[in-house]
Amino acid sequence: MESELRALSRELDVPPARDVTAAVLQRLDERAVRRHVPVLRTGFLRRPRLGWRAALLAVAAVLAVLIATPQGRAVVIHVLRFAGIEVRQEPGPPRAPENSASLPGQQSMSLAQARRHVSFPIVVPAALGRPSDVVVSDRGRVVSLIYRRTPYGLVRMDEFNGRLNQVVFEKFVHAVRVTDVRVNGSRGLWFKGPQEIVYITRDGTPAAASARLTTGNTLIWSTRQVALRLEGNLSKTAAVAIADTAH
Amino acid sequence: MLVARYTLRAHRAAFLLGAGEESDDVVQEAFVKAFQHLAGFRTGEPFGPWLLRIVANETKNTTRSRRRRAALALRLPSAQEGGTAANGPVDEVLASEQRAQLVAAVNALPDLERQVVACRYFLDLSEAETALVLGWPLGSVKSRTSRALNRLRGRIVPGEQTRVHSG
Numbered sequence: 001m002e003s004e005l006r007a008l009s010r011e012l013d014v015p016p017a018r019d020v021t022a023a024v025l026q027r028l029d030e031r032a033v034r035r036h037v038p039v040l041r042t043g044f045l046r047r048p049r050l051g052w053r054a055a056l057l058a059v060a061a062v063l064a065v066l067i068a069t070p071q072g073r074a075v076v077i078h079v080l081r082f083a084g085i086e087v088r089q090e091p092g093p094p095r096a097p098e099n100s101a102s103l104p105g106q107q108s109m110s111l112a113q114a115r116r117h118v119s120f121p122i123v124v125p126a127a128l129g130r131p132s133d134v135v136v137s138d139r140g141r142v143v144s145l146i147y148r149r150t151p152y153g154l155v156r157m158d159e160f161n162g163r164l165n166q167v168v169f170e171k172f173v174h175a176v177r178v179t180d181v182r183v184n185g186s187r188g189l190w191f192k193g194p195q196e197i198v199y200i201t202r203d204g205t206p207a208a209a210s211a212r213l214t215t216g217n218t219l220i221w222s223t224r225q226v227a228l229r230l231e232g233n234l235s236k237t238a239a240v241a242i243a244d245t246a247h
Numbered sequence: 248m249l250v251a252r253y254t255l256r257a258h259r260a261a262f263l264l265g266a267g268e269e270s271d272d273v274v275q276e277a278f279v280k281a282f283q284h285l286a287g288f289r290t291g292e293p294f295g296p297w298l299l300r301i302v303a304n305e306t307k308n309t310t311r312s313r314r315r316r317a318a319l320a321l322r323l324p325s326a327q328e329g330g331t332a333a334n335g336p337v338d339e340v341l342a343s344e345q346r347a348q349l350v351a352a353v354n355a356l357p358d359l360e361r362q363v364v365a366c367r368y369f370l371d372l373s374e375a376e377t378a379l380v381l382g383w384p385l386g387s388v389k390s391r392t393s394r395a396l397n398r399l400r401g402r403i404v405p406g407e408q409t410r411v412h413s414g
Contacts, residue, residue, distance in 0.1 A: 017258035
């Protein structure tokens with residue numbers, strides 16, 4: 001009987017399924033707004049900015065990715081991509097030893113020199129004054145402005161080309177710690193609390209030596225050309241205020 | 248994307264658990280609820296049965312208010328039902344008649360037995376997964392499965408069982 005039932009299963013007439021993706025996303029977006037709950041905004045998919053492949057940086061897609069575990073069962077990893085940063089809801093890779101984490105090919109130089117080394121206009125947050133250090137990494141792919149003497153302690157700002165459809169950093173977080181903010185009229189994401197982060201090289205592999213725990217909180221946003229992340233013991237208000245002065 | 252990947256499976260489950268014409272709406276509702284609860288989802292748990300559980304609950308909510316059971320009936324593609332296969336080779340005709348009888352027998356099962364048959368044999372879920380999706384203790388899955396199989400084998404007289412649904 002059991003094998004007959006299984007054979008029958010193949011013959012049953014199930015009508016075609018409608019693709020409900022758009023409807024689901026619309027409902028999620030409506031619910032998020034009504035409840036005022038900080039969620040990963042799935043609304044990004046509903047209003048793709050013109051030319052997310054072109055000048056405007058509009059990359060924000062909520063993806064749920066299935067990976068096969070060693071036991072052969074699929075689990076869901078919640079993944080978000082925004083401004084060149086991929087955010088995953090899972091533990092990160094093993095961290096480099098305490099305080100030794102570094103990006104590949106790090107080179108200190110002056111701000112003026114750095115401007116010549118990178119393919120995008122470096123954005124400087126006026127509110128923080130002059131950076132203590134300017135570090136160019138991975139042959140000009142990332143610029144880091146380090147500020148050692150701010151009222152908040154050490155603050156760093158990483159910048160990279162926002163026009164390329166590439167993942168540059170991966171962050172590993174819990175969904176509930178991410179909220180939407182607005183910086184200079186455009187979208188940003190605020191991450192509360194330290195997270196694990198790793199740098200992704202040009203060929204898409206994580207640079208193990210860069211895996212570390214962030215300090216304080218992180219804000220990520222972008223201008224038309226540059227993707228930005230601001231990290232330090234900053235409140236959301238302070239971070240957004242600083243980011244607003246970055247030009 | 249997750250929705251696209253699981254839509255077919257969720258839809259099949261909704262339909263086979265009785266959602267009928269409302270399967271698309273059930274699936275949509277289930278995905279919305281799944282995403283709402285995703286923050287609390289423990290990574291490491293298999294996603295499929297977890298989603299199907301939400302689908303099963305939504306199907307139950309949808310069909311609860313329905314009075315007509317006709318919409319719950321499973322069916323074969325019409326070419327196989329009754330006469331049109333009559334001109335084919337003898338064993339094909341017999342097989343398709345047997346299938347039609349089996350579908351009718353499954354449709355006539357009491358609700359709970361029909362649900363467990365749908366999960367175990369039409370959706371290919373294991374006993375443990377079935378327990379999760381239907382929200383039953385594992386023992387109930389086993390006992391209702393064996394009752395359903397016995398009934399389908401003709402070993403239980405219709406009307407003998409405690410839960411008999413008419414109409």
